[in-house]
Amino acid sequence: MPDSLLPHLEQASRARLIELANAGLTAEVDNKLHGKSRLDTLCQNFLQLTVSEGQSVQMKLLPTSQAEGQGRDSVICLVQTFRGPAAESRVRVFTRQWALLSDTCYREKSMLVKPDTLSADTYQQLLERIPLVVWEATLKADSDELLLTPSLPLMFVEEKEKMKPLLLQRNLKWNGEMFK
Numbered sequence: 182m183p184d185s186l187l188p189h190l191e192q193a194s195r196a197r198l199i200e201l202a203n204a205g206l207t208a209e210v211d212n213k214l215h216g217k218s219r220l221d222t223l224c225q226n227f228l229q230l231t232v233s234e235g236q237s238v239q240m241k242l243l244p245t246s247q248a249e250g251q252g253r254d255s256v257i258c259l260v261q262t263f264r265g266p267a268a269e270s271r272v273r274v275f276t277r278q279w280a281l282l283s284d285t286c287y288r289e290k291s292m293l294v295k296p297d298t299l300s301a302d303t304y305q306q307l308l309e310r311i312p313l314v315v316w317e318a319t320l321k322a323d324s325d326e327l328l329l330t331p332s333l334p335l336m337f338v339e340e341k342e343k344m345k346p347l348l349l350q351r352n353l354k355w356n357g358e359m360f361k
Contacts, residue, residue: 183279186259189213189232198230199223227322237262239320243274246357256282258355260318260327267334270318272327272360283359287316287329296346307347310340316351325355 184192194210198220201208208220214233222229226242239260245253257277262270274282290311295304312335319328329351333341353360 186279187232187238189236190218194218222322224322227320229322235264237264241320241322241325243325243355244357253277258320258327260320262317262319265334267315267332268317268330269315269334272318274359287318288314290314292316292329292351293331293347294349294351296349299346304347307344311344311347312336327353327355327360329353 182195187195189212190210191213194212197210198208198218201210202220202223208223209217212218212233216233218233219231220228221231228240230238230240232238239258239262241258242255243258244255253276255277257275257279259273259275260270261273262268269286272283272285272287276282290308293308293311293314295301299307311333313333314331315334317330317332319330320326321328331348331350333344333348336344
């Protein structure tokens, strides 16, 4: 993994986390932010890392739809989540040699789902009052899925409460090329 993807954690520290986890010990090391980084989950094709109080990282090896023998049977999905007033994630997909294939920050209002309980007019009126939607992305360790959870960081608590029916999670499935 290129150092530029985890600048707060030196390569030796990343290797130490893996060693500790494989030994069944608490996998925690000091990071460059004068805090602790912790490897929370390590599986054959998935890991979850708490880089700092404000950042977490998930990585997963995903199968591709390319036929065998065409050079690429899997890709690496990297989800970086930053925690501020609201959690926001950046989802990137790389080749196994770390060449970037896609880079996404979900911010589209169009991804909000109209609940059956709302009329089309009411739904449209609520959408017009939303200045920004940010999405927290979570990879599932046991399947090739990405769970998206919306939040409204630029709205007052009372306004957010009115928008609650729109804040439904989305579950995207990996189809061998993208999450859909």
